[in-house]
Amino acid sequence: MSAKYKLIVDEIERDILDGKYNSIGKLPTEEELVATYGVSRTTVRKAIGILSSKGYIYQVQGSGIFIRESILKGYISLETLKGFTRDFPNREIESKVINIEVIQADEKLARKMKCDIGTNVYYVKRLRIIDGNTFSMEYSYYNKDIIPYLNEEIAKSSIYSYILDDLKLNIGFADKLIYADKMDEESAKYLGLAMDDPALVIDNTVFLNNGNIFEVSKVIHNYKHAKLLKLATF
Amino acid sequence: MSAKYKLIVDEIERDILDGKYNSIGKLPTEEELVATYGVSRTTVRKAIGILSSKGYIYQVQGSGIFIRESILKGYISLETLKGFTRDFPNREIESKVINIEVIQADEKLARKMKCDIGTNVYYVKRLRIIDGNTFSMEYSYYNKDIIPYLNEEIAKSSIYSYILDDLKLNIGFADKLIYADKMDEESAKYLGLAMDDPALVIDNTVFLNNGNIFEVSKVIHNYKHAKLLKLATF
Numbered sequence: 001m002s003a004k005y006k007l008i009v010d011e012i013e014r015d016i017l018d019g020k021y022n023s024i025g026k027l028p029t030e031e032e033l034v035a036t037y038g039v040s041r042t043t044v045r046k047a048i049g050i051l052s053s054k055g056y057i058y059q060v061q062g063s064g065i066f067i068r069e070s071i072l073k074g075y076i077s078l079e080t081l082k083g084f085t086r087d088f089p090n091r092e093i094e095s096k097v098i099n100i101e102v103i104q105a106d107e108k109l110a111r112k113m114k115c116d117i118g119t120n121v122y123y124v125k126r127l128r129i130i131d132g133n134t135f136s137m138e139y140s141y142y143n144k145d146i147i148p149y150l151n152e153e154i155a156k157s158s159i160y161s162y163i164l165d166d167l168k169l170n171i172g173f174a175d176k177l178i179y180a181d182k183m184d185e186e187s188a189k190y191l192g193l194a195m196d197d198p199a200l201v202i203d204n205t206v207f208l209n210n211g212n213i214f215e216v217s218k219v220i221h222n223y224k225h226a227k228l229l230k231l232a233t234f
Numbered sequence: 235m236s237a238k239y240k241l242i243v244d245e246i247e248r249d250i251l252d253g254k255y256n257s258i259g260k261l262p263t264e265e266e267l268v269a270t271y272g273v274s275r276t277t278v279r280k281a282i283g284i285l286s287s288k289g290y291i292y293q294v295q296g297s298g299i300f301i302r303e304s305i306l307k308g309y310i311s312l313e314t315l316k317g318f319t320r321d322f323p324n325r326e327i328e329s330k331v332i333n334i335e336v337i338q339a340d341e342k343l344a345r346k347m348k349c350d351i352g353t354n355v356y357y358v359k360r361l362r363i364i365d366g367n368t369f370s371m372e373y374s375y376y377n378k379d380i381i382p383y384l385n386e387e388i389a390k391s392s393i394y395s396y397i398l399d400d401l402k403l404n405i406g407f408a409d410k411l412i413y414a415d416k417m418d419e420e421s422a423k424y425l426g427l428a429m430d431d432p433a434l435v436i437d438n439t440v441f442l443n444n445g446n447i448f449e450v451s452k453v454i455h456n457y458k459h460a461k462l463l464k465l466a467t468f
Contacts, residue, residue, distance in 0.1 A: 046283075053287050058407060060444055070409040070439075078312070078412070078464050173292060175304040176464040178312070180414040180434035180457040198432030198457075200414035205304070210294055223414040223432075230312050230410040230464065 008037050008047040009054075016056055016067055017077075019090060027057060027065040055231025068231055075229035076130075078176065091131055097155045098125040098190065102144060112205070112216045113143055120144035124155050127190045133225040137187040140217035147214055163214075172209035176202050178228075187220040198223045242271050242281040250290055250301055251311075253324065261291060261299040289465025302465055309463035310364075312410065325365055331389045332359040332424065336378060346439070346450045347377055354378035358389050361424045367459045371421040374451035381448055397448075406443035410436050412462075421454040432457045 012027070021027060028036065033044045048065065051057050059065050071077070103123045110117045122142040128135045140159075142150060147163065154162045163169050183197045200221040207213055221228075246261070255261060262270065267278045282299065285291050293299050305311070337357045344351045356376040362369045374393075376384060381397065388396045397403050417431045434455040441447055455462075 049280075049284070050287055053284055055407060058441075058443075058445060066445060068407070068409065070411075075411065078466070171468045173289060173302070173468060174466040175302065176466060177304070177309065177461050178412065178434070178464060179461045180432040180455070182432055196430075198414040198416055200412070200434070207292075209292075211292060211300060221414070227411050227413040230412060232312065232408040232410060234405045234407060 004039060005043045005046040005050070008039060008043060009050045011037070012047065012051060013054070013056065016071060021067055025067055025069070027067065029064065053233055055233050070229055070231070075227055078228050078230045094129040095156050096127040096129070097152045098127060100124045100150065100152055100155055109141060109216070113141065113213050115143055115145070115213070122147060122150045124150065124159070126155060130225070134191045134222050135225055136222065137190050137220045138217055140215060143214050146208070146212065169214070170209040172207045172211070174204055174206040176204055178202050183220070191220070191222045193222060200226055200228070238273060239277045239280040239284070242273060242277060243284050245271070246281060246285060247290065250305060255301055259301055259303070261301065263298065287467055289467050304463055304465070309461055312462050312464045328363040329390050330361040330363070331386045332361060334358045334384065334386055334389055343375060343450070347375065347447050349377055349379070349447075356381060356384045358384065358393070360389060364459070368425045368456050369459055370453050370455045371424050372451055372453050374449060377448050380442070380446065403448070404443040406441045406445070408438055408440040410438050412436050417454070425454070425456045427456060434460055434462070
């Protein structure tokens with residue numbers, strides 16, 4: 001169960017990403033938000049505070065609540081913990097499942113996932129295509145003790161929607177380690193690039209609310225198409 | 235002038251990055267924070283909410299307020315809007331100023347900086363070295379109408395400390411566009427890499443509180459040493 005201000009934050013966030021405010025570039029006033037959502041001014045202010053610290057908006061005294069321009073440009077945001085499918089309802093997302101199998105965690109994987117050696121883990125290889133361009137190769141591991149079932153159909157649509165809506169798990173947070181490297185042979189092949197082309201790599205460790213790791217993944221991005229946006233606040 | 239909870243957020247943030255809680259991996263309890271900072275429980279809760287949404291901590295009911303483990307590992311965080319020097323007091327940061335000059339903004343730069351063509355702009359080229367390793371080449375532009383003076387001495391220590399402490403400007407937020415590319419010849423030379431080695435690139439646009447752009451920069455990172463951490467929350 002979420003606090004009321006969190007629901008408002010989610011709703012405004014979705015509206016911003018959906019492009020609801022693209023033409024005007026501003027949020028409604030505090031008064032209008034109070035009226036629209038039927039909540040107190042305190043709740044609206046709390047929501048606005050969170051949205052500011054998440055980097056979506058900024059307030060200029062006397063002028064209103066502005067939406068950060070780069071969001072309006074539709075770059076893929078690094079905040080996309082909810083998965084491409086949820087965060088980019090207006091983009092054409094295609095996922096090709098290259099492989100899905102259950103493996104046993106070896107020592108290295110067990111250390112990364114903080115699970116016992118030998119734990120059953122789903123290993124999913126997917127190629128993501130956004131708006132017709134190869135975008136990334138994902139090599140993901142899901143702890144089967146937490147995600148008891150996965151199949152190609154789920155992996156082809158949205159694993160995160162399944163985890164949230166069907167398994168009703170509380171995804172909490174993620175560590176993303178971002179770096180550049182040379183393309184490996186397999187990723188280059190699927191992304192249509194040459195070996196030793198540059199790769200934008202993100203190593204993800206994703207946690208439930210309670211601090212347990214359910215996913216570890218390596219995502220290799222196509223340097224020709226993947227530009228990720230990070231909104232920082234001071 | 236900042237609200238009281240923001241001061242508490244800054245203080246706890248600095249303590250976390252400084253490693254004050256590294257041995258225990260947790261923050262003090264709400265009660266202890268109330269006593270330490272001499273503020274109300276509401277203020278402490280607000281600060282904890284912001285620190286959670288910034289990704290520094292997570293709460294587990296009945297167990298306490300945990301610090302995200304990857305922070306404890308000392309990766310360079312993508313949240314480092316305050317500059318390396320402020321954010322990493324425990325690391326050895328060296329800046330070599332390759333060039334500093336005043337130029338006039340051409341059409342392309344003026345568009346990026348949202349200033350008039352011909353505006354005087356400081357162009358600063360710096361090599362950053364962290365803990366003895368070449369880390370990044372920075373190509374930065376500062377609008378001289380906002381940053382009226384810069385010199386090599388300032389650029390060699392910390393431009394951000396100068397902007398904050400001496401110019402007393404209110405830095406607001408930054409857009410960071412992150413991607414991989416092939417190394418250019420100049421950056422490769424200074425970083426000690428080969429041309430066509432992969433580069434982790436960040437294009438920064440940095441705003442004052444009022445939404446005015448004072449800095450635009452391109453930072454080319456050494457792929458052998460630069461791993462950046464993004465803490466995402468759901």
